[in-house]
Amino acid sequence: MKTAxxxxxxxxxxxxxxxQSIRATLEDGAALLALGITDEDQEAVELAHDLISHEA
Structure with a gap:
């Protein structure tokens, strides 16, 4: 399992x-899957989205 x-x-x-580019990728299920990020990483994806949203 991956971390944020x-x-x-x-x-x-x-x-x-x-x-902005990172956030767009985090919101694109196909792009995440292409990077090897799966449903089991969903919690980390959500945390990564929160982290990136606070940086912008």
């Missing part, structure tokens, strides 16, 4: 450069 920071790091490695 793991998920944010994966999204950044995939090319997201700012909080």
């Amino acid at each position: 920071q793991d998920i944010i790091d994966l999204i950044k490695e995939a090319g997201a450069e700012d909080a």
